[in-house]
Amino acid sequence: MTTLPQFRFNEQALDASPAALGPLRSSTDALDDRGELHQRMALDGYLFLPGLLDRDQVQAARTSSLERLAEQDLFLPGQPLDEALLKPGVHMRSAQSVPLDNPPLFDLLYGSHMIEFYESFLGGPVRPLDYTWFRAKTPTQDSATKPHCDIVYMGRGTENLYTSWTPLGDIPYEMGGLLVLEKSHLNEELKRTYGQTDVDVYCENEGDAAEIIGRARAANRALTREEMDSIRWSTDGVYSHDPTAVRTELGGRWLTAEFQMSDVLIFSMHTLHCSHDNQTRHLRISTDSRYQLASEPIDPRWIGDDPPGNGIHAKRGTIC
Numbered sequence: 292m293t294t295l296p297q298f299r300f301n302e303q304a305l306d307a308s309p310a311a312l313g314p315l316r317s318s319t320d321a322l323d324d325r326g327e328l329h330q331r332m333a334l335d336g337y338l339f340l341p342g343l344l345d346r347d348q349v350q351a352a353r354t355s356s357l358e359r360l361a362e363q364d365l366f367l368p369g370q371p372l373d374e375a376l377l378k379p380g381v382h383m384r385s386a387q388s389v390p391l392d393n394p395p396l397f398d399l400l401y402g403s404h405m406i407e408f409y410e411s412f413l414g415g416p417v418r419p420l421d422y423t424w425f426r427a428k429t430p431t432q433d434s435a436t437k438p439h440c441d442i443v444y445m446g447r448g449t450e451n452l453y454t455s456w457t458p459l460g461d462i463p464y465e466m467g468g469l470l471v472l473e474k475s476h477l478n479e480e481l482k483r484t485y486g487q488t489d490v491d492v493y494c495e496n497e498g499d500a501a502e503i504i505g506r507a508r509a510a511n512r513a514l515t516r517e518e519m520d521s522i523r524w525s526t527d528g529v530y531s532h533d534p535t536a537v538r539t540e541l542g543g544r545w546l547t548a549e550f551q552m553s554d555v556l557i558f559s560m561h562t563l564h565c566s567h568d569n570q571t572r573h574l575r576i577s578t579d580s581r582y583q584l585a586s587e588p589i590d591p592r593w594i595g596d597d598p599p600g601n602g603i604h605a606k607r608g609t610i611c
């Protein structure tokens with residue numbers, strides 16, 4: 292990394308000194324060496340695979356996704372769709388309707404290149420989770436994703452589960468992108484504490500939590516914001532709201548790259564990550580999708596035609 296723009300996280304400057312920020316190591320050279328890929332995943336907690344996907348296929352998925360987003364009236368009229376040039380004032384972090392009934396995106400994420408990679412890496416038939424997270428990041432306050440590990444969201448199946456973060460467009464530094472905290476997956480204390488939490492677990496012996504959940508479940512409805520706030524949860528999901536404080540506490544650098552269409556960043560359930568601000572007027576789009584061996588236990592929240600996700604039926608009580 293030579294000349295870097297000022298990285299920001301929710302409008303706060305991030306330290307871009309070499310001690311604080313570094314490049315992701317590419318593992319394209321090891322694609323044919325499963326043993327080496329496993330060693331790198333064990334050592335680094337991620338595999339950065341520039342060019343793993345077919346660029347034309349990514350372009351097709353980008354176009355079909357932008358077409359769906361354009362229906363939401365986000366973009367400046369009269370501009371090429373591919374520019375994804377935002378109208379002033381649009382605020383967005385995700386767009387979960389975009390992956391639904393979107394064959395080019397489905398083919399990209401669950402078709403040959405990605406699945407062949409995972410079959411080789413995991414050594415057997417692969418089962419992706421059925422839920423696709425679609426990120427759509429505008430240059431507005433509170434759009435960047437806060438530091439977290441995926442285990443707290445999808446830890447009810449095997450831990451031998453991996454996230455693919457797939458940019459649907461070229462992402463220069465100014466547009467933000469994913470940051471991985473170096474060696475965070477090896478932090479045993481983090482794994483024993485935050486890593487044991489589950490975003491859908493609540494303290495059933497505190498206040499009216501059990502009654503509130505019971506009522507909502509009986510009515511088959513989501514919790515209201517007020518109900519959510521009145522319950523003590525195992526975690527709110529994020530590890531911290533401040534990537535600088537996280538680095539000071541846990542050590543390591545934030546690692547990133549200027550991502551290109553066709554790159555994939557794969558990481559483990561215990562790898563701490565976040566994203567940084569999109570500082571352009573163009574929408575940044577990407578997906579996160581997840582893969583495991585078909586033979587291993589799977590988190591029921593994320594499978595099926597209409598996965599229940601973090602809905603009312605996923606909530607579990609515990610004695611705190």
Ligand SMILES: O=C(O)CCC(=O)C(=O)O
Binds near residue numbers: 426441456579
């Ligand atoms: O794209 C982002 O901002 C966050 C992605 C993420 O958190 C993930 O892939 O687990």
